[in-house]
Amino acid sequence: MKTRLWTLTLLLATGLACAQADSGESPDGAVELAALDAVFAEYADPDGPGCAFAVSRDGQQVMARAYGMANLEWDIPNTPETVFEPGSVSKQFTAAATILLALDGAIDLDDDIREYFPEMPDYGEPVTVRMLVHHTSGLRDWGSVAGIEGWARTTRIHTHKHALDIASRQLALNYEPGLYYSYTNTGYNLQAMLVERVTGQTFDEFSQERIFGPLGMTKTQWRDDFTEIVEERSVGYTPGEDGEWHMLMPFENVHGNGGLLTTVGDLLRFTRNLDTGDVGGPEFIRLMHEQGTLSTGQQISYAGGLFVGEYKGVREVQHSGGTAAYRGFLTRFPDHGVSVSVMCNAGPANPGRLAHEVAELYLGDAISEESQGGDVAGVELDPARVAALAGGYRDTRTGQFMELTADGSSLRVGDGLGGLELTPVSETEFVSPNGVSIAFEGTGEGGRPAAIMNTPVAENVRIEPVGAFAPTAADLAAYVGAYHSDEAEVTYWVEIEDGDLMLKDRYGDGGALEPVYPDAFTRGGSTYIFHRGEGGRVTQASLSQGRVWDLRFERLQ
Structure with a gap:
């Protein structure tokens, strides 16, 4: 009985909160509820988790709505007063x-x-x-x-x-x-x-x-x-x-x-x-x-x-x-007094996209026609010229591997920047709408050139082309051994199975290492680089990923 009353209370709270938000919306800036609900349509399933959002104008909350369920075991819905973690x-x-x-x-x-x-x-x-x-x-x-x-x-x-x-x-x-x-x-x-x-x-x-x-x-x-x-x-x-x-x-x-x-x-x-x-x-x-x-x-x-x-x-x-x-x-869009908050209890949700779709409904004409699409005004390049730039590259700061693939006149970044599309603005420079650019030192004749990559948080990052690496069985044998890091308090074992170089932890779990350039392999978004000492013997390995650069492992055997 207590659970039913609690569910009824939440259902009433949902309707009341939405009604209060609706009545607070200013007449000259009203946004249709149907348009807002359409943004969150995929999270309105009563059999799944969902989201809540709120909007303010000039510091005054004008809208708050919720969708989906807060607790699937007890059939409790999300409301604008539901507590989430952002x-x-x-x-x-x-x-x-x-x-x-x-x-x-x-x-x-x-x-x-x-x-x-x-x-x-x-x-x-x-x-x-x-x-x-x-x-x-x-x-x-x-x-x-x-x-x-x-x-x-x-x-x-x-x-x-x-x-x-x-x-x-x-x-x-x-x-x-x-x-x-x-x-x-x-x-x-x-x-x-x-x-x-x-x-x-x-x-x-x-x-x-x-x-x-x-x-x-x-x-x-x-x-x-x-x-x-x-x-x-x-x-x-x-x-x-x-x-x-x-x-x-x-x-x-x-x-x-x-x-x-x-x-x-x-x-x-x-x-x-x-x-x-x-x-x-x-x-x-x-x-x-x-x-x-x-x-x-x-x-x-x-x-x-x-x-x-x-x-x-x-x-x-x-x-x-x-x-x-x-x-x-x-x-928050400070020049227009509009703020939007979105929280979800559904792992696949993209709250940034949802918040921006809501914000656009409230910003209206503040988003100019010129900026609506977010596209870059590029130039047409011969796809063959672009294809000549595609391939593997190495971040010279971290050793991390990244793959550039050709897509007609555009380049697409794989590992490292998550499939980002770069549009050519000249024969040597490619840019994205979110401020990432790659400028090549030439056009690729006679071999792929190096490039300088700039992002909103990093500039003048040099990336260098790397050649394909197809190690033989004898090459792979040079990496076999145990590698330990005091900093991570872990030992990894590198073994060969069915012709693949495998990385395993203390429990025997792991996976195959994919060769990407000489002495470098990738797995799960990390780049593993083997380092050689005197006589060319592998004595160390290092691991680089997004938030950890060059973590060293000493070879034990």
């Missing part, structure tokens, strides 16, 4: 806490983090708090290292002790502090721990006192104890191999990188403060929007847990996120 959308809240601490005078953003974390190694050059905020520290992502060890996120109850232990074991950085950008959760877990070490409060206590409470975010907290009962929390679901929905929850206590429990309405209350500065004042607003600057002088798009850029010609400040099967996106 993944890395949480990072702006962590940056806000760090910046408030700096404004208090309790820390300086240019302090060396070893002042607060003496257990961290001395890398020769200081890693500053500001670098943690902007992802320019060079610190390896602890979760990626845990995955390399064999305990990927969601497979073990990770805590901040684990995160700090892994971070403190890294003898090397991805790069010299400040030289590049590499997204790393480590920097944001360290910020949460930093607040605790400086204030003596838990991170949630500090956040409730300084951020959530003052902004009226009554349904927001940090998931610092995943066993805690949270009223109206949805369950995360992902499709299983059997085609049915399966639970996938973040059963871990790390937070600051993610781990925010909140509602779509509370997210809008926070993002409104990035315009008003009711909490923190003008300097807080400035620091939250201050984009990072590399030691090369390049300004990157990442600010205080926020990406600053444009969407179809309109200035946008946003961040996406995903934790286990939860997905989230929070975006």
